[in-house]
Amino acid sequence: MTMNESKDDQGEDRFEEHLRGFRPAAPRALAIPPRRAPWRALAIAAGILIVVGASLVAHHRSHFDTEADVASVVNSTVQPTVTPPVTIGRLNAALRNNDEALNRLLDDASPGILPHGQHGTVLYELGKE
Secondary structure, three states: OHHHHHHHHHHHHHHHHHHHHOOOOOOOOOOOOOOOOOHHHHHHHHHHHHHHHHHHHHHHHHHHHHHHHHHHHHHHHOOOOOOOOOOHHHHHHHHHHOHHHHHHHHHHHHHHHOOOOOOOOHHHHHHHO
16 A cells, blocks of 8 residues: 555645646736727717607697697687686685575686586586486
8 A cells, every 4th residue: 555655645746846836827818809889870870860859849830830720710710708717715705695606606617627528428427417
């Protein structure tokens, strides 16, 4: 067994000498090429977004302008009755007078407060009662 021990000792001695001779070196820096931003593609995309946005705004403005024109024509032919706003004070005063005054006040104010009834909606069905 002394022979086996000597072989193991010789191998360990050589391994230790190898480790003593080992001089670690600092790794060299990785060469990562600089990544260039695709400025041309970004500029083209921004230009497209600006053109699309401007056309949408122009389309919606023309749409709203035509509705405003129609509304102005309708409003000019029909003289709307201007009712003063419903306040707590007016409601209390109408309630103190009688029920008819309160009902008249609410009936006059309801077209301005409630949305226009559409057939089939709950509000329309309740309004019929």
